[in-house]
Amino acid sequence: MTDLAVATHGLTKRFGSQVAVDTVDLAVPRGAVYGFLGPNGSGKTTTIRMLLGLIGATAGRHELLGVAMPEYAADVLPRVGALVEGPGFHPYLSGRDNLRRLDAADRSAEARTTDARIAAALDRVGLSAAAGKRYRTYSLGMKQRLAIAAALLVPRDLLILDEPTNGLDPQGTREVRSLVGALAAEGATVLLSTHLLAEVEQICTHVGVMHRGRLVAQEPLAQLRSDAAPRARVLTDQPAQAALVLRTLGLTEITETAAEAAGQLGEIAPEKVVAALVHDGVAVRGFEVESPSLEDVFVSLTGRGFDVSG
Amino acid sequence: MSAVELSEVRAAPVRRASSRFLRSELRLIAVRRRNQVSLAALAAVPVVLAVAMKVAAPDPADRPGGGPDFFAQITGNGFFVALAALGVELGLFLPIAIAMLAGDSVAGEANQGTLRYLLTVPVNRTRLLAVKYAGIVAGAFLAPLVVAVSGLVIGLVVFGGGDVTLLSGTQVGLGEALLRLLGVCLFLGVCLSALGAVGLFLSTLTEQPMGATIALTMLCVAGFVLQQIPQLEWLHPYLLTRHWQDFGELLRDPVSFGALTPGLLSAGAYIVVFLSAAWARFAGRDVTS
Numbered sequence: 001m002t003d004l005a006v007a008t009h010g011l012t013k014r015f016g017s018q019v020a021v022d023t024v025d026l027a028v029p030r031g032a033v034y035g036f037l038g039p040n041g042s043g044k045t046t047t048i049r050m051l052l053g054l055i056g057a058t059a060g061r062h063e064l065l066g067v068a069m070p071e072y073a074a075d076v077l078p079r080v081g082a083l084v085e086g087p088g089f090h091p092y093l094s095g096r097d098n099l100r101r102l103d104a105a106d107r108s109a110e111a112r113t114t115d116a117r118i119a120a121a122l123d124r125v126g127l128s129a130a131a132g133k134r135y136r137t138y139s140l141g142m143k144q145r146l147a148i149a150a151a152l153l154v155p156r157d158l159l160i161l162d163e164p165t166n167g168l169d170p171q172g173t174r175e176v177r178s179l180v181g182a183l184a185a186e187g188a189t190v191l192l193s194t195h196l197l198a199e200v201e202q203i204c205t206h207v208g209v210m211h212r213g214r215l216v217a218q219e220p221l222a223q224l225r226s227d228a229a230p231r232a233r234v235l236t237d238q239p240a241q242a243a244l245v246l247r248t249l250g251l252t253e254i255t256e257t258a259a260e261a262a263g264q265l266g267e268i269a270p271e272k273v274v275a276a277l278v279h280d281g282v283a284v285r286g287f288e289v290e291s292p293s294l295e296d297v298f299v300s301l302t303g304r305g306f307d308v309s310g
Numbered sequence: 311m312s313a314v315e316l317s318e319v320r321a322a323p324v325r326r327a328s329s330r331f332l333r334s335e336l337r338l339i340a341v342r343r344r345n346q347v348s349l350a351a352l353a354a355v356p357v358v359l360a361v362a363m364k365v366a367a368p369d370p371a372d373r374p375g376g377g378p379d380f381f382a383q384i385t386g387n388g389f390f391v392a393l394a395a396l397g398v399e400l401g402l403f404l405p406i407a408i409a410m411l412a413g414d415s416v417a418g419e420a421n422q423g424t425l426r427y428l429l430t431v432p433v434n435r436t437r438l439l440a441v442k443y444a445g446i447v448a449g450a451f452l453a454p455l456v457v458a459v460s461g462l463v464i465g466l467v468v469f470g471g472g473d474v475t476l477l478s479g480t481q482v483g484l485g486e487a488l489l490r491l492l493g494v495c496l497f498l499g500v501c502l503s504a505l506g507a508v509g510l511f512l513s514t515l516t517e518q519p520m521g522a523t524i525a526l527t528m529l530c531v532a533g534f535v536l537q538q539i540p541q542l543e544w545l546h547p548y549l550l551t552r553h554w555q556d557f558g559e560l561l562r563d564p565v566s567f568g569a570l571t572p573g574l575l576s577a578g579a580y581i582v583v584f585l586s587a588a589w590a591r592f593a594g595r596d597v598t599s
Binding site: 049052055056073074077078080082084085087088089090091092100101102104105106107108111147 | 328426428434594
């Protein structure tokens with residue numbers, strides 16, 4: 001049980017008659033960088049709020065770092081850094097004073113080391129130069145950095161980051177990505193909610209996908225990828241003939257256009273397909289095996305619609 | 311519980327008893343420009359009052375406020391500027407100042423999104439309410455003191471000091487009079503703390519600090535209005551504002567502490583009831599701000 005940094009069991013949240021989160025069983029292994037994906041309104045943030053004890057669950061229970069929440073929040077939350085639904089700070093205080101206030105509220109933080117820890121956290125997010133400026137003068141990216149700095153005020157075993165790269169410029173996005181990598185390398189578990197699939201492909205070890213309040217997939221990233229069926233594409237001026245060969249070999253979901261034929265490979269080895277095509281005299285101009293991108297997998301899980309999940 | 315789980319719990323960080331959060335809260339209130347302006351406005355009223363009285367002696371028939379008549383004595387002794395100013399400001403300025411502070415307490419944090427970050431630090435919700443209320447109480451005692459000191463200074467400068475004639479006709483030295491003035495400020499501090507408790511509760515109901523502030527101010531004004539309607543006399547003992555003007559009792563000789571008791575009891579009751587209500591509302595509430 002304690003090999004999971006985040007574990008939920010049938011976690012459910014209803015707002016009136018609407019089910020925002022429906023019997024979700026999250027399992028985030030320790031040391032993982034867990035990409036928590038889902039369209040807008042799919043219940044990610046509501047789940048994160050429940051994880052942190054900001055809102056109560058209608059049903060189900062959960063543990064963070066093996067400790068029951070929200071009963072033992074005082075024991076476990078000091079070891080959890082969180083960024084929930086964007087930054088939130090006092091506009092008329094400087095970035096540094098905002099961090100000082102959060103640190104003052106933390107009964108487990110040592111007052112003696114406050115200034116050093118704040119300086120280190122600000123440095124880590126590249127905000128040292130603007131630390132003395134009022135928060136209201138910060139750009140969105142700087143606000144976001146300050147929120148990340150707040151999550152790093154003390155060493156954490158678990159970081160729950162809700163869209164940490166929102167509003168950041170490309171350099172900032174890269175920095176956050178390498179920061180998350182560094183934190184993971186130091187042994188922290190990271191739960192990362194994001195829309196940026198490229199980000200997930202680069203840094204996540206595990207993926208969970210939410211859709212309409214349900215967790216529709218949860219796997220190591222490598223497995224999610226290999227589960228996705230690769231397709232073989234044949235470029236040819238005889239697509240009908242090529243399609244026939246593919247069908248005979250047992251490929252499925254065959255498609256044909258003017259200059260190509262394609263089908264899902266399944267268990268069939270690509271070299272066998274090429275050999276069969278050549279044997280049957282199909283003029284092959286090009287051949288490739290395509291694994292679907294994470295985006296394709298994501299869309300196949302959550303639908304193509306542009307509307308937010310109601 | 312398994313051994314592994316036990317070790318997990320034991321690894322939990324040490325929690326220290328510390329006043330850091332309270333001090334941070336007081337600093338937050340103190341550095342806020344709005345609160346500084348509000349305090350300056352409270353201090354300005356006695357100055358305006360004293361200057362106006364110096365320029366044109368008043369007609370006692372149309373004095374503002376419902377409390378004891380200190381106005382008539384102002385020109386004789388500057389000490390009474392402080393009391394007159396307290397009486398006047400109790401009618402609106404002091405309640406508004408407290409309403410601003412109290413309305414902002416929880417709703418302001420929710421509005422800025424800082425509430426969720428405090429709660430995930432974590433700050434226990436009961437502790438958060440306690441610290442927020444402590445900040446309000448500090449304001450409730452500071453505000454009348456500022457009015458009194460400002461009134462005293464400007465009064466002594468403009469009209470001079472000397473022995474003070476009490477409401478019952480006896481004369482006391484300025485030293486004793488100052489002690490009584492301090493008593494008045496403490497009494498009003500308790501009254502305004504009761505108002506602040508209601509404000510804290512209202513502040514847990516909304517994410518709009520202005521909404522809570524306006525609601526509390528309206529409640530206060532409604533109290534003043536209802537007090538003026540004799541047909542509602544049965545209601546008067548329950549009004550939050552009913553006993554505020556009782557502070558004049560501290561200027562009789564001997565001081566009738568019995569006459570202050572209903573005001574203190576009423577304030578105590580309001581504090582207990584509304585702090586409990588705030589806790590009941592906030593402790594289990596979903597924080598979605």
